[in-house]
Amino acid sequence: MTSADVIVIGGGIAGISAAAALSEEMSVVVLEAEARLGYHATGRSAAIFIRNYGNATLRALNAASAPFFEAPGEIADGPLLSPRGEMLVATEEEMPTLSAYAAGAEGLEHLSPAQAVELVPILRPERICAAVIEWDAQDIDVDLMMAGYGRCLKANGGRIETAAAVRGLRRHGGLWQVDTPRGIYRAPLIVNAAGAWAGEVARLAAACPIRLIPLRRSAALLPAPAGYDVTQWPLFASAAESWYAKPQSGKLMISPADEDPVAPQDAWADDMVLAEGLHRYEQAVTTPVTRVETSWAGLRTFTADRSPVVGFDPGTEGFFWLAGQGGYGVQTAPALARLTAALCTATAPQLAGDVVRALAPQRLLPAA
CATH class of the missing domain: 3.50.50.60 (FAD/NAD(P)-binding domain)
Incomplete structure (x- = not known):
């Protein structure tokens, strides 16, 4: 004992x-x-x-x-953060959601569709009504x-x-x-x-x-779009959080941002949920999803x-x-x-x- x-x-x-x-x-x-x-x-x-x-x-x-991440003391010799940025793009239907998010936020820069595409060249400009970026979002x-x-x-x-x-x-x-x-x-x-x-x-x-409510969230790792170096791209996502994409080791991690209630378990990605999320992502970009290298899921547990x-x-x-x-x-x-x-x-x-x-x-x- x-x-x-x-x-x-x-x-x-x-x-x-x-x-x-x-x-x-x-x-x-x-x-x-x-x-x-x-x-x-x-x-x-x-x-x-x-x-x-x-x-x-x-x-x-x-x-x-935030101060800990910038100066973690005895936990690490230097900062635990590295530059990334997070950009939200909104269709016309998603504008109320983007406006509500921006109203309660600090340190955001508003972008035109052209500026958003300059940062992430595979985005479809015709689908973007507005965008915002938090430059201070960083990888951990x-x-x-x-x-x-x-x-x-x-x-x-x-x-x-x-x-x-x-x-x-x-x-x-x-x-x-x-x-x-x-x-x-x-x-x-x-x-x-x-x-x-x-x-x-x-x-x-x-x-x-x-x-407490465990909610499953799925993700897939895709090869970088042909001809593009994604390493300096920000995380980019729909304003309604129906998908998001994050550069990872020279590739793109895509999530359908699902929140399906499940029992506590060693979670795995649901193929149909993942396929639907990848389709929503494809509608926002000019490059098709041709191959999924690997997929996984985790549980995000919330109170009411x-x-x-x-x-x-x-x-x-x-x-x-x-x-x-x-x-x-x-x-x-x-x-x-x-x-x-x-x-x-x-x-x-x-x-x-x-x-x-x-x-x-x-x-x-x-x-x-």
Whole structure:
């Protein structure tokens, strides 16, 4: 039996970053069900930091995370970001969506159809009514980020146990007992960072029934269009988010931006959903899709209001929620890790009070 001050369930970017922050003041054990860290949502992320992505709460988290990405300290020797940019293009029908996005955004530049095509030459100018670009959107080195957090955790005496799926949870005498194939672990505090499985972990702990919805998102890797060097292109997407394309290793990753509810699982791409998304992408560009090199899918897990749930469970002692990050987990991890450490050590959070309240589990419980 292994004892610690806190057990973090889940070895994705949320769990590892929070564990590293907690390990500065507490003894920490991370339990990951898979054989390696970051296997599910973290390893299948589009890996881009977009400051204007998400609702107002998420944009506050993005802003709070930005200084870390630019100067990650002991996590990495230099910035975790590299230039990319994100451009949204709108058909006439998508103009209200683009206008609403731009109204709540900062740092956007409006582009003409000709300027959009200059940046991404395969776009069809006749289909573009308007476009905007966030030049400050940047690629994230997720592998370096994960490795840095893991290194700091271990340097502080923390442990990472893989292939350690949680089979049972029981609280007795002020301690949680966590049963796994690797043995039994005990701690007074559990941080539930289990991603798509966070709801199942909460049920094992008899915590409050907060609804979490895993949504599948598919992607495919295509060869670069013949005659084009895509490496300097921005991520480009429809304003209605019916598809997006991102340069990756000299090729193009295309996603239909699907959000199909599924049970927690090792997700795979649905061929029909992928084909429909690639068709929508083809309608926006001049080059046909001739070959898909590989495809995959990941799960983006949301709460009802699409903001993460971060804080102590109102009805279960020693149970802390760190879940529901949706498609924003990597870029909000630095801010949420610091918030988790602050709340778990009863110190003042760096985030504004209204943001902390907008993340609290209480907001998602049925009215009395």
